[in-house]
Structures are given as C-alpha cells and as structure tokens.
Amino acid sequence: MSQRLFVCLYLLLLSSSLAAQTRDYDGVPLPEGLLSKATHEGDFVGAWSGLRGHRLKHILVVENIQPDGSASAIYAYGDMISWGLNRDWQRYPARIEGDSLVVTGNGFAATYLKLPSGVLMANYQAGRAFSQAVLHPLDLGVDRPKWTAAVFEKVKTELSEQNQPVAFEVVIFKPNSEGPFPLAIVNHGSTGDGKNPSVAKLTFVDSAIAQYLIDRGYLVAFPQRRGRGKSDGLYDEGFSQNRSTGYSCATETSLEGAERAIVDLDHVIDAMTKRPDVQSGPVLLSGVSRGGILSMAYAGRNPNRVAGVINLVGGWMSDNCPNGEEINDSLFSQAASFPGKTLSLYGENDPFYSTKHTEDRFATFKSNGGQGAYVVFDVPGGNGHALSAAYALWAPVVDVYLDELSQH
Incomplete structure (x- = not known):
C-alpha cells in the first residue's frame, strides 16, 4: 500500500470516528455522552441554545463547576459561510463571576448573564467586535433546540404604494403568560452608508432589547419598514439621486426620508394595536440609531399614541455629514413636543455620532421643551x-x- 493511500484511508477512518463521537443538533455538533437533560440544579449547570448575532446557531454546555467557580464549557456552533465558520465545537475554560459566566475562547470572550426567566443573556467580544444572543434552556434529549422565541409575520396595513397594498414584515416576541399585553415597538436603523442594497434585505432583530422587554411584560414588535427585510415596497429613506452613492446629506432629501419612515411607523402602530393580544392605549417606542431618533420624532408628532420613548444611539445622519447637525436638530425639535419623559442612551466612541454631537442635539431637544434624560456609557469593545x-x-x-412610567 502506498504511503499516500495509507494517509487517505487513515484520514477517512479518523473523520468517521469523529463523526461517530458527535451528535447533530439541528446543524450544531456536540460530543456524545453529555447529560441527556439539562439539570439546572446549579446557577449554570446544563445546556442552552440560541442565535448569536441573530443568525449563528450556538449551543453552550456548562460542565464541571468547581467550588472556586472555575468550570469548563462546550462552545458549539453551526455553519455561517458569511462569517467564515464551519460547524464545530470546542471545550474552553470558564469561570463564574457573580451572576455571570465568562468563557474565554480563541481570540474572544463570551459573558453569559442568567436572568430570572432562566434564559442567558450573552455578549461576545473579539477586539472591537461586539455581538449578542439570548440562549434558552436546552434538553439535550430533544433533537431540535429552541433557537429563538421570535415569530416572523407579514402584517397588512392601509398603506399603498403605486396602487399596491404594502404589508410589513414584523418580528414579534410575546411573554409566556396570558395577554393582552402592552405593546413595545423597536425601530431599526439605516444600512450603514446605504451603498449596499443587499443589507436592506436583512431582517433586524435585537435579542437583548426583546428579552428585556418581554421580561417586563411587553409584547415586542420589530417592524421592517418599506423595502427592508421582507416588507413590501421600496426602501427609500433619503437616498442620493444616484442610489449607488448611498444616503444623501442634502437636508431636504434626508428629511423626506425621515417623513417616509414616520408614515410607515404610523401604519404599523395602526395595525398592531388592532391585535387581540395587544392592550389598548399608548405604546412604548424604542429604536436603535435611525430607529431611535425616529421614535423620538414620532412621539413629538403623535403624543397621544406614545407612552414613552427609549432612544438608543439615535440620529438620522452621521455627524460626518456636512448637514448632520441641521438634519438631526430638525427631528429632535419635532420630538420636543412630546410632553412625557424620554430616555436617550448613547455610547462613547460612536463612529456615527460623537459625544459632542449627541450632547448638542439633546441640548436642542431640551431648549425646545423636551423632557427626559441623556446618559452616555463606555461600551465594551470601544464601539459606542x-x-x-x-x-x-x-x-x-x-x-x-420604566418604573417611573408605570407610576403615571
């Protein structure tokens, strides 16, 4: 037998042996011989499953917790070609720090915070890259893990475009209890510089915000505005005449795009508040980046429909845009008409909105009569x-x- 043939046969036998030692959990491999059912007798004993970055299938199994808090963890994931990942699993050292578990891997650190609801809120940091996941308790005797609590729906509205009805994709999370529930709507941001149209087709979900709000008893909805995700219509929120150059810095064009987003949000609220599992009354608005300032401006325009606003890193155009201050001031001035308190949260070293820029925009909001708080955080990884x-x-x-809101 030639040496080359021997090596090929050896590799074939080795791969067969490794395959026999692993079990496939809906595309994620795990070694055989683990507990068939998660016990959860300790703070972190057991297994959990979820989607890292809303897309990558991930399973965590915690083993061998020692009295000093040290442990080992199996970190497993599925295929994600766009991230350069092929399904695999590894054992990494772990340690318990208070109510968190920290897993240190190859070039990354993952921190898992166990919530009262039993799920894990996970953060992953590799350099400046920072992502999240919500992991659900997993019974390893079940072949199909729970990856997400999200329900993806197409919601019909009264909006039409070119004589065609527009339905919006809405991602919905509901508490594990009887409804109806108060409604929280979380609005997405832009597509970065607007130059890559394929980004618009990605459905936006923020698992950390969703889990936080459903734990507070809200039905949480993530609407995808016209042309975003799987929603109908054209995505046209302030592009340059040549769309390949991205978003326009022209004030009028940019604000026309914001107006289009306000119309979309109004139709989504109309449709969602008709649901039998949604309580009547004003809704809680939140959003990230463009979604944050959109929520603020909408509240100012429609104060009777809004209970409160949580604005995360909100702005319509970056301060790198020559007219960014004028555009964002216009929307924050509209927001100031909302009589209730708002909450604006920002991060240091934000590549789109400097702290000086957001402080000045909040000053505009306050000088026009706006009510609320402005808080800046130092975000792990350095990307505000x-x-x-x-x-x-x-x-x-x-x-x-939210505790203050509930008292009014």
Whole structure:
C-alpha cells in the first residue's frame, strides 16, 4: 500500500470516528455522552441554545463547576459561510463571576448573564467586535433546540404604494403568560452608508432589547419598514439621486426620508394595536440609531399614541455629514413636543455620532421643551454604536425609567 493511500484511508477512518463521537443538533455538533437533560440544579449547570448575532446557531454546555467557580464549557456552533465558520465545537475554560459566566475562547470572550426567566443573556467580544444572543434552556434529549422565541409575520396595513397594498414584515416576541399585553415597538436603523442594497434585505432583530422587554411584560414588535427585510415596497429613506452613492446629506432629501419612515411607523402602530393580544392605549417606542431618533420624532408628532420613548444611539445622519447637525436638530425639535419623559442612551466612541454631537442635539431637544434624560456609557469593545448589545450597562437605567412610567 502506498504511503499516500495509507494517509487517505487513515484520514477517512479518523473523520468517521469523529463523526461517530458527535451528535447533530439541528446543524450544531456536540460530543456524545453529555447529560441527556439539562439539570439546572446549579446557577449554570446544563445546556442552552440560541442565535448569536441573530443568525449563528450556538449551543453552550456548562460542565464541571468547581467550588472556586472555575468550570469548563462546550462552545458549539453551526455553519455561517458569511462569517467564515464551519460547524464545530470546542471545550474552553470558564469561570463564574457573580451572576455571570465568562468563557474565554480563541481570540474572544463570551459573558453569559442568567436572568430570572432562566434564559442567558450573552455578549461576545473579539477586539472591537461586539455581538449578542439570548440562549434558552436546552434538553439535550430533544433533537431540535429552541433557537429563538421570535415569530416572523407579514402584517397588512392601509398603506399603498403605486396602487399596491404594502404589508410589513414584523418580528414579534410575546411573554409566556396570558395577554393582552402592552405593546413595545423597536425601530431599526439605516444600512450603514446605504451603498449596499443587499443589507436592506436583512431582517433586524435585537435579542437583548426583546428579552428585556418581554421580561417586563411587553409584547415586542420589530417592524421592517418599506423595502427592508421582507416588507413590501421600496426602501427609500433619503437616498442620493444616484442610489449607488448611498444616503444623501442634502437636508431636504434626508428629511423626506425621515417623513417616509414616520408614515410607515404610523401604519404599523395602526395595525398592531388592532391585535387581540395587544392592550389598548399608548405604546412604548424604542429604536436603535435611525430607529431611535425616529421614535423620538414620532412621539413629538403623535403624543397621544406614545407612552414613552427609549432612544438608543439615535440620529438620522452621521455627524460626518456636512448637514448632520441641521438634519438631526430638525427631528429632535419635532420630538420636543412630546410632553412625557424620554430616555436617550448613547455610547462613547460612536463612529456615527460623537459625544459632542449627541450632547448638542439633546441640548436642542431640551431648549425646545423636551423632557427626559441623556446618559452616555463606555461600551465594551470601544464601539459606542453597539450599545444595545451591552445589556448589563443599560438595563438598570431603563428599569428606573420604566418604573417611573408605570407610576403615571
């Protein structure tokens, strides 16, 4: 037998042996011989499953917790070609720090915070990259793990475009209890510089915000505006005449795009508040980046429809845009007509909105009569625009805000 043939046969036998030692959980491999059912007798004993970055299938299994808090963790994931990942699993050292579990891997650190609802709120940091996941308790005897609590729907509205009805994709999360529930709507941002049309087809979900709000008893909806995700219509929120150059810095064009977003949000609220599982009355608005300032401006225009606003890193155009101040001031001035309190949360070193820029925009909001608080955080990884993923930073501040809202 030639040496080359021997090596090929050896590799074939080795791969067969490794395959026999693993079990496939809906595209995620795990080694055989693990507990068939998660016990959860300790703070972190057991297994959990979820979507990292809303897309990558991920399973965490925690083993061998020692009295000093050290442990080992199996970190497993599925295929994600766009991230350069092929399904695999590894054992990494872990440690318990208070109510969190920290797993240190190859070039990354993952922190898992166990919530009272039993789920894990996970943050992943690799350099400046910062992502999130919500992981659900997993019974390893079940072949199909729970990846997300989200329900993806197409919601019909009264809006039409070119004589065609427009239905919006809406991602919905509901508490595990009887409704109807108060409604919280979380609005997405832009597509970055607007030059890549394929980004518009990605459905926006923020698992940290969703889990936080459903734990507070809200039905949470993530609407995708016209042309975003799987929603009908054209995505046209302030593009240059040559769309390949991205968003326009011209004030009039940009604000026309914001007006289009306000119309979309109005139709989504009309449709969602007719649902039998939604309580009547004003809704809680939140949003990230463009979604944050959109929520603020909408509240100012429609104060009777809004209970409160949580604005995360909100702005319509970056301060790199020559007219960014004028555009954002216009929308914050509209927001100032909302008589209730709002909460605006920002991060240091935001590549789109400097702290000086957001401080000045909030000053505009206040000088026009706006009510609310402005808080700036130092976000892990150094990218302030990723604030929404830093659950442990903003959740205590939002708790105070929502507790105050509930008293009115």
